[in-house]
Amino acid sequence: MIDMRHIDDVIESGPYEPTWESLSRVEAPGWFPDAKFGIFTHWGLYTVPEFRNEWYSRNMYIQGYPEFEHHVAVYGPQRDFGYKDFIPMFTAEAFDADEWLDLFQAAGARYYFPVAEHHDGFQMYASELSHWNAVEMGPKRDVLGELREATLRHGMHFAASNHRAEHWWFMGHGREFESDVAEPMSRGDFYWPAEPEPDNQDLFSVPRPDREFLDDWLLRVCELIDGYRPEMLYFDWWIQHESFKSYIKRLAAYYYNRGVEWDVPVIICYKDDGMAFGAGLADVERGGYAAPTPFVWQTDTAIARNSWCYTNSLEYKGIEELVITLIDAVSKNGNLLLNVGPRADGSIAPHDRMLLEGIGAWLRDNGDGVYGTRPWRICGEGPTQAGSGSFADQQAIEWTAADWRFTTKNGDIYAFCLNPSGAKELSVASFFAYHDGRRAPFHGIVAAVEQLGAGPVAWERTNEALRITPAARPDGQESMPVGFKITVA
Numbered sequence: 001m002i003d004m005r006h007i008d009d010v011i012e013s014g015p016y017e018p019t020w021e022s023l024s025r026v027e028a029p030g031w032f033p034d035a036k037f038g039i040f041t042h043w044g045l046y047t048v049p050e051f052r053n054e055w056y057s058r059n060m061y062i063q064g065y066p067e068f069e070h071h072v073a074v075y076g077p078q079r080d081f082g083y084k085d086f087i088p089m090f091t092a093e094a095f096d097a098d099e100w101l102d103l104f105q106a107a108g109a110r111y112y113f114p115v116a117e118h119h120d121g122f123q124m125y126a127s128e129l130s131h132w133n134a135v136e137m138g139p140k141r142d143v144l145g146e147l148r149e150a151t152l153r154h155g156m157h158f159a160a161s162n163h164r165a166e167h168w169w170f171m172g173h174g175r176e177f178e179s180d181v182a183e184p185m186s187r188g189d190f191y192w193p194a195e196p197e198p199d200n201q202d203l204f205s206v207p208r209p210d211r212e213f214l215d216d217w218l219l220r221v222c223e224l225i226d227g228y229r230p231e232m233l234y235f236d237w238w239i240q241h242e243s244f245k246s247y248i249k250r251l252a253a254y255y256y257n258r259g260v261e262w263d264v265p266v267i268i269c270y271k272d273d274g275m276a277f278g279a280g281l282a283d284v285e286r287g288g289y290a291a292p293t294p295f296v297w298q299t300d301t302a303i304a305r306n307s308w309c310y311t312n313s314l315e316y317k318g319i320e321e322l323v324i325t326l327i328d329a330v331s332k333n334g335n336l337l338l339n340v341g342p343r344a345d346g347s348i349a350p351h352d353r354m355l356l357e358g359i360g361a362w363l364r365d366n367g368d369g370v371y372g373t374r375p376w377r378i379c380g381e382g383p384t385q386a387g388s389g390s391f392a393d394q395q396a397i398e399w400t401a402a403d404w405r406f407t408t409k410n411g412d413i414y415a416f417c418l419n420p421s422g423a424k425e426l427s428v429a430s431f432f433a434y435h436d437g438r439r440a441p442f443h444g445i446v447a448a449v450e451q452l453g454a455g456p457v458a459w460e461r462t463n464e465a466l467r468i469t470p471a472a473r474p475d476g477q478e479s480m481p482v483g484f485k486i487t488v489a
Helices: 004-012 066-075 083-089 097-106 143-153 164-170 172-176 211-228 242-262 319-331 350-369
Strands: 037-041 111-117 160-162 232-235 267-271 281-285 297-302 334-340 374-381 404-409 412-417 426-428 446-451 458-461 466-469 482-488
Touching (some): 004 211, 004 242, 097 143, 097 350, 111 143, 111 211, 111 232, 160 211, 164 211, 211 242, 242 267, 297 319, 319 334, 319 350, 334 350, 350 412, 350 482, 446 458, 446 466
Parallel strands (some): 037 111, 037 334, 111 160, 160 232, 232 267, 267 281, 281 297, 297 334
Antiparallel strands (some): 374 404, 412 482, 446 482, 458 466
């Protein structure tokens, strides 16, 4: 069993030390800036009720919440049927790791990020630190191990997400009334420590995690690293809390030193300022940046606006919006990590599957302008402003045929019209011809224009724009983003 002495030994072995100065030397794995697109999955006990979202385990214990009322009506009082009682119902009878990865690969993803442990504290992998895991209970299968092996068989990169930090307070509301979240409670118990929920955005909120919980957090994540060797780790927001600072440095030094030992580049994805800038990979939840950045980054978002796990009330995004999210991120030096929530039985719902397959079909035509590209000198043009920062995806944006995004690769420039709307002619203003002393952002010679997935198309440069006559597209695809490869002389 992993212990603190082992963690200290790995940290002391170097070359990374638990300081921001040392950790900021890390670089993103070489494959990451080229991959552009990954899949995220939230799947666990919280999916069993299929109600509202993945915070069911917290919200079912908050009196007056919809989850509380739903739970009592469907399953009975929380003192008689608590969250732990979903475990025997979580049998995952339809789960097939290779079937998932077949779909993720067909969607065009190059890496995969399953959640290994969510805020609820149920581990989806084998653990010697807690018996509350999918190997010993519920499915009685090493879900994470099966997904890792399937990911590698499909030639994709395997990563893992850990949301354990929030467990400090996640079940705490269950102590406020008669429920199964009750004392005595000790380390190793499923609901432990169930502390009162603080202001979870306050970096100094109390009660602050104590040493026992923080040691347990560190041990769990290091056990996950050693057992499954993810190439990337993702942490949710609460590692920003002041109490985690020395621990996240130790964890990062441990992980980065393990990567050196394995000769496998690794990195941690973090939100906001959970780590010092440069000590990991910046991630923007449900949002992005307004302009291209000199550093590579990632946005994580979901196919639905209102939940990360599967529920019976998902507010799905359209396929056009999901593809535009990918294009916009890539034009600004980012990657898209797109979440899908499998159903409790391990199947992937038909609509979710349709969205992923649709993205894959689009990438088969347009992927040359996505994979392996870098930002051009400007990321785009057009009248419509994209939201920036976290949670900028709560409302769909109405794009027009005048909205474009640009990428570049091998000397070519790729231009994506975000909403061609079936137009017979498309205009790219950034490529207008030089005249009357006016220079466009592109002041060079265009040799050819090719529509991705269709071949060469008619074009001309006028005093106003590069005008392109797009190839005909199948019915129903008129508003899907379309890409063009602009070859320069």
